[in-house]
Amino acid sequence: MRCQILHECKGRLRAHIMRPNMTLAQADILEYYLKAKPFVNTVKVFDRTGDVVICYSGSREAVIRALAKFSYEDEAAQALVPEHTSRQLDREFEDKLIGSIVKRGIRRFLLPSPVRFALSVINAAGFVKEGLASLLRGRLEVAVLDAVAVTVSLIRRDHKTASSVMFMLGLGELLEDWTRKKSVGELASVMSLGVDKVWLHSESGDVLVPVGDIQKGDEVVVRTGSMIPLDSIVVSGDAEVNQASLTGESLPVHKSEGSYVYAGTVVEDGSIIIRVDKTEGSGKYDRIVKMIEESEKLKSTAESRASTLADKLVPYCLGGTVLTYLLTRNVTKAVSILMVDFSCALKLAMPIAVITAMRECSTKGITVKGGKFLEAVAQADTIVFDKTGTLTHSEPRVAKVVPFGGNDENEVLRLAACLEEHYPHSIANAVVEEARVRGLDHEERHTAVEYVVAHGISSRIDGKKAVIGSYHFVFEDEGCKILKRDEKKFSELPSEYSHLFLAVGGKLAAVICIEDPLRKEADEVISSLRELGISRVVMMTGDSKKNARTVAAAVGVDDFHYEVLPEDKAAFIEAEHEAGRKVVMIGDGVNDSPALSEADAGIAISSGAAIAREIADITISADDLYCLLTLRKISAELMKRIDRNYRTIIGFNSMLMVLGAAGVITPTVSAFLHNSSTIAIALASMRGYLEGDGTKK
Numbered sequence: 046m047r048c049q050i051l052h053e054c055k056g057r058l059r060a061h062i063m064r065p066n067m068t069l070a071q072a073d074i075l076e077y078y079l080k081a082k083p084f085v086n087t088v089k090v091f092d093r094t095g096d097v098v099i100c101y102s103g104s105r106e107a108v109i110r111a112l113a114k115f116s117y118e119d120e121a122a123q124a125l126v127p128e129h130t131s132r133q134l135d136r137e138f139e140d141k142l143i144g145s146i147v148k149r150g151i152r153r154f155l156l157p158s159p160v161r162f163a164l165s166v167i168n169a170a171g172f173v174k175e176g177l178a179s180l181l182r183g184r185l186e187v188a189v190l191d192a193v194a195v196t197v198s199l200i201r202r203d204h205k206t207a208s209s210v211m212f213m214l215g216l217g218e219l220l221e222d223w224t225r226k227k228s229v230g231e232l233a234s235v236m237s238l239g240v241d242k243v244w245l246h247s248e249s250g251d252v253l254v255p256v257g258d259i260q261k262g263d264e265v266v267v268r269t270g271s272m273i274p275l276d277s278i279v280v281s282g283d284a285e286v287n288q289a290s291l292t293g294e295s296l297p298v299h300k301s302e303g304s305y306v307y308a309g310t311v312v313e314d315g316s317i318i319i320r321v322d323k324t325e326g327s328g329k330y331d332r333i334v335k336m337i338e339e340s341e342k343l344k345s346t347a348e349s350r351a352s353t354l355a356d357k358l359v360p361y362c363l364g365g366t367v368l369t370y371l372l373t374r375n376v377t378k379a380v381s382i383l384m385v386d387f388s389c390a391l392k393l394a395m396p397i398a399v400i401t402a403m404r405e406c407s408t409k410g411i412t413v414k415g416g417k418f419l420e421a422v423a424q425a426d427t428i429v430f431d432k433t434g435t436l437t438h439s440e441p442r443v444a445k446v447v448p449f450g451g452n453d454e455n456e457v458l459r460l461a462a463c464l465e466e467h468y469p470h471s472i473a474n475a476v477v478e479e480a481r482v483r484g485l486d487h488e489e490r491h492t493a494v495e496y497v498v499a500h501g502i503s504s505r506i507d508g509k510k511a512v513i514g515s516y517h518f519v520f521e522d523e524g525c526k527i528l529k530r531d532e533k534k535f536s537e538l539p540s541e542y543s544h545l546f547l548a549v550g551g552k553l554a555a556v557i558c559i560e561d562p563l564r565k566e567a568d569e570v571i572s573s574l575r576e577l578g579i580s581r582v583v584m585m586t587g588d589s590k591k592n593a594r595t596v597a598a599a600v601g602v603d604d605f606h607y608e609v610l611p612e613d614k615a616a617f618i619e620a621e622h623e624a625g626r627k628v629v630m631i632g633d634g635v636n637d638s639p640a641l642s643e644a645d646a647g648i649a650i651s652s653g654a655a656i657a658r659e660i661a662d663i664t665i666s667a668d669d670l671y672c673l674l675t676l677r678k679i680s681a682e683l684m685k686r687i688d689r690n691y692r693t694i695i696g697f698n699s700m701l702m703v704l705g706a707a708g709v710i711t712p713t714v715s716a717f718l719h720n721s722s723t724i725a726i727a728l729a730s731m732r733g734y735l736e737g738d739g740t741k742k
Contacts, residue, residue, distance in 0.1 A: 046115040048097075056086075056102065060112060062095045069132050071117050077125040082111050092132070138223040145219065149212050162204040168211050169195045185359045193363070194383035194712065201376060206712050210384060213716040243267075243274050244467075246318050253466070261321055268316045268467055269496045270635045272309065272658075277319035279304045284315030287660070311658075358387045362702075369706045377712060381705025384715035390694040390723040395687055398730040402683040405733055409675050410651070410666030416683070418662040421646035423680035424627045428579050428673075429618060429640065431632035432586035432593065433543070434471035435650055436600055436670075437561040441471050443479035444542050444560035449531045449553045457555035459485045461547050464504055464513050468496050471633060472545060472559055496635070509550035515587065517608075519546040519553075527553045543588055561592075567600045570670040577677045581626070585614050587636065614640035631665075631673070633657055648673075675735065682734040690726055697722050 047063040062075070072092035079088040084103040091097070101108050115122065152161055176192025179185070191214055198207035243259060244251045244266040251266050256274050259265065264280060267273050273286070285297035288310045297313045300306055306319055362382060370379040399416035406413050413419055430436050448454045462480035465473035494504040500522065501514015512523050519525050525548035527535050535553070538544060542558035571582050584605040586593050593607035606617065614630070618640055621628045630637070630644035634657060641647030641661045649661035658664050665672040701718055704710045710718070 046112060046117075048112050051096065053105075057098070057100045058105070058108065059096060059098045062097065064095065067092045067095045069136060070126075073126045073130050073132055074117055074119075074122050075115065078115055078119070078122040079111065081125050082107075084108065085111075134223070138219070141219055142216075145212070145216060152208070158204075161208065162202070165204040165207045165211070166199060169199055169207060172211065172214075185363065187359060190359065190362055190383050193366070194380050197376060197380055197383075198712070206377075206380070209713040210380075210716050213384075213713070213720050216720065259321055261323070263321050265319050265321060266316070267312050267319060268494070269312055269314055270468060270657075272311050273306050273319065275308050275319075275321045276323040277306050277321050279306060279317050280320050282315065282317035284317045285313045287311045287313050362387075365702060365706070373706070373708075375708065378706055378708050380712040381708075381710060381715040382702050384712050385698050385701045385705065385719045387694060387698050390698070390726055391691070393723060394690045394694065394726045394730045397727050398683060398686050398690060401731050402679050402734060405735065406663075406676065406679055409672065410668065411672050411676050412664040413676075414662050418646040419680040419683050421627060422629060422663070422676055423684045425629045425645065426579060427581040427583065427621055427626045427628045428574060429583045429585060429614070429621075429628060429630045429644070430602070431614075431630075431634065431637050431640075432584055432588060432596055433561060434633040435631055436564060436567050436584060436596060438564050441475040441543075441559050441561045443475050444558045445539075446479075447534070447538060447556045447558065449534065449555060450528055452554050454555075455483065455485055457547060458483065458557070460506065460511070460549070461513055461545070461555065461557060464494060464502050464511065467494050468502060468635075472543070475559055476545070476557060506549060511547070511549045513545065513547045516544065516546060519548050523548065523551075525551050525553060540591060543592060563596060563599055564670060566669050566671060570673055571600055571602065573674050574677065577674065577681070579677075583617075585609050585617065585640075611636045611639045615643040618643045648676075679734045686730065686734070690730060693726060694722075 048060045049063060050058060050060050052059045067075075067090075069092055072090040075097060076088055076090040079085050079097070079099060084101050084107050085099060086102055087100045089098045097112075099108055152164060156164070172188070172192045172195045175188040179188045191210075194210055195207050198204070198210065242253050243256050245254045245259065246264040246266045259275060265274065265277065267284070269284075279300050279302055281302055283299070283301045286300045286306060287297045288307065300317060305322075306317075308323075362385065366379045366382045369382055370376065373379075396416075399419065402416075402419055403413045433441070443458075446454050446458050448457050458476070458480055462477045462485065465476045494502055496502055500518035501512060503510065503512045503523075505511060510523075512519055512525065525546075531553065535556070538556055539558060543561050545557040545559055546553065547555045547557065574582065581604075582602045584593070584597050584600070584602045586596075586605070586607055587609055588607060590607045593605050597605035606613070609617075614632075614637065618628050618630060622643075622645075628644050629646045629648060630640045631648040631650070632638075632641055633650035637649075637657050638660045641649060641657060646663060647661040648663045648665055649657040651658065651664050651666055663676065665676065698719065701710070701715055705712070705715045
C-alpha cells in the first residue's frame with residue numbers, strides 16, 4: 046500500500062494512505078491489521094481524511110514495512126476485524142449530532158418568527174403525546190415533566206425557550222442512546238460462545254472437528270453437559286436443554302426429533318443428533334447483545350434503589366415547580382425546575398457503570414451475566430472451591446496406567462480414551478491427551494455412552510458392559526470385582542495420585558493414576574482474597590480424605606469436605622445462607638452445577654463442562670486464579686462508583702433546582718446543565734475500574 050508520511054516524532058507517526066474514499070470497513074481492516082503488530086502500541090485511523098496515527102515501540106522501519114505490505118484485499122487482515130465494531134455507530138452518532146446542530150442553526154437564523162413558532166408547536170406534539178401516555182398509565186414520569194415545560198413555554202408564546210428546551214432534550218436523548226449502545230457494543234465484541242470443536246456425525250462414525258469446518262446441513266452429536274454450538278434442528282434422540290441464556294427459562298426444555306435448538310444453550314441430560322441450520326456467526330452478535338440486555342435486568346440492589354428513587358422523585362419535581370410559581374409568580378423560574386429531573390442520570394449512569402464493569406471483566410478473561418452477581422461478589426464473605434480443575438490445575442496429567450486382569454497397558458488406555466472423549470472434563474481430557482501423546486488412535490468400538498453425574502461413564506464394548514469412573518461408581522454401584530490374583534497389586538496402588546477405575550464385563554481392567562498438580566498461585570490467591578475481605582474459604586471435593594487433606598493444607602483453606610456428592614455441595618451452601626453468609630461457589634464440572642446454582646454467585650472455570658458454564662453466573666479464564674482477585678476488586682469498585690454516582694446526581698440536580706427557583710439560571714441553561722451533567726456522569730461511568738492496578742491476570 047502506498048502511503049505518505051505527514052508527520053513523525055520519536056515513537057509516533059502520522060501517514061496518509063494514497064487511495065481515495067476510504068470506507069468504514071477499510072478503516073477497520075487497516076486499524077485491526079496494525080493493532081495485531083507486536084510493535085504497535087496504539088493506532089487510530091481517520092477514514093474521512095485517509096490518515097492513520099501510529100504510536101509504536103521498536104524500529105521505525107518495522108512500521109514502514111507493515112504499511113507497505115498492507116492491502117485491503119488481504120484475507121488474513123480482514124479476518125482480524127470482529128463481527129461488529131464501534132466505527133459505524135460512532136459515524137451514525139456524528140451524523141445525527143451534526144444534523145441536529147445544522148437544523149437548529151437554520152431554524153434560528155434563517156426562518157421567520159411565525160414559521161419557527163409553528164415548527165415548535167409541531168415538534169412539541171411528540172413530547173405532549175408521551176406525557177399524556179404516561180399519565181394514562183397512571184404514572185408520573187420524566188415525560189410528564191418535559192411535556193409540561195414545553196407546553197407552558199408555548200402557552201406563553203415563548204417559542205425560543207420551548208425550541209431550546211426541545212433541542213436540549215433531543216440532544217440529551219441522542220447522547221444517552223449513543224453512550225449506552227457503545228457500552229453494550231464494546232462488551233458484546235469481546236464475548237463469544239467459546240465452542241471450539243464438535244462431534245460431526247456420519248455413517249462411518251463420529252469425528253471430532255473444529256466448529257469452523259461445520260457447514261449448513263451437517264449433523265452434529267451433542268451429549269449431556271455439552272453446549273449446542275449452532276442453531277439446528279433435532280433429527281434424532283431426546284434431551285433436556287437449558288435455554289436460560291436465551292429465554293430466561295429456569296427449567297430445562299425437552300427436545301426431540303423436529304425440535305429447534307439454539308446456539309449457546311446446553312444439554313443438561315440426554316443425547317441428540319442435530320442438523321445445522323445456521324453456520325457459525327449467524328446471529329451470534331445479536332444473541333450476545335440480547336444476553337447483555339437481559340443481564341441488565343439482573344440489577345444490583347444499589348441499581349434498583351437508584352432506579353426506584355428516580356421515579357419517586359418526579360412528583361416532587363412537579364410539586365417544587367408549582368410551589369415556586371405560587372411563591373414567586375414567575376413562570377420562568379418554575380419552568381427552570383421542570384428542566385431538571387433525576388431519572389435520566391440515575392437510570393443511565395447506573396447500567397452503564399455495570400456494563401463497563403462487565404466489559405472490563407471480559408477483557409481480563411471474566412464473563413459476568415449481570416450486576417446482581419458483581420454485587421454478590423463484592424459483598425461475599427465466604428468462598429467455596431471445588432478441588433479438581435479449580436484449586437488443582439485445570440489440566441491434570443496421567444502419571445501411570447496400571448492394567449489388571451492380564452490386559453495390555455496401551456489397550457486399556459486406548460479404551461478409556463475412547464469413552465472419556467465424549468464428556469470433556471479436566472480428568473477426561475487428561476486421559477484423552479495421554480492417548481494422543483502415546484500415539485494411540487482409538488476407534489469408536491462402543492455403543493451409546495451414558496454419563497452418570499459425579500460417578501462416571503457406562504457403555505458396552507463387544508457386547509460387554511464397560512464402566513469408567515470413581516471407586517464408588519465402579520465397585521459399589523456397578524458391583525465390579527477384582528480378580529483374586531490382582532488383589533495385592535490393587536492394594537499397592539500409589540496413594541499420592543487420584544484414581545480412575547475402568548472395568549469391562551464386571552471385572553477391573555485398569556486403574557489410571559491421575560497426577561493433579563496444585564495451581565502454583567492457589568495459596569497466594571486465597572491469602573489475597575482474605576486481604577480483600579473474604580473471611581471463610583472452604584474446599585469441597587469428591588476425592589478421598591487423604592488427597593483432600595493434602596491439598597487443603599497446601600493452599601490454606603479454613604475447612605474442607607471430601608467424598609461429597611453434588612447435592613452435598615448445594616446443601617452446604619444452603620446451610621451457609623441460613624447462617625447469614627453471602628457465598629460464592631467456584632467449580633468446573635457437571636457435578637458442581639447444583640452448588641453453582643445455589644450460591645449467591647456461581648463461578649465456573651472456562652475449561653470446565655459446558656453445563657457448569659451455562660448455569661454459572663460468572664465464568665473465569667482457566668489460565669490462573671488471579672482472575673478471582675480482579676473480579677473481587679472490580680466488583681468492589683463498581684459498588685463504590687454506583688454509590689458515588691448516586692450522591693453526585695442527587696446533589697448536582699438539587700443545586701440546579703435551587704438556582705432555577707432563585708432565578709439565577711434560565712430554563713435553557715437549566716436544561717443544558719442538566720443534560721451536560723447526565724452525559725458527563727455517564728461518560729465517567731465508562732472509565733475503567735482497575736487502570737494502573739497491578740493485579741496479575
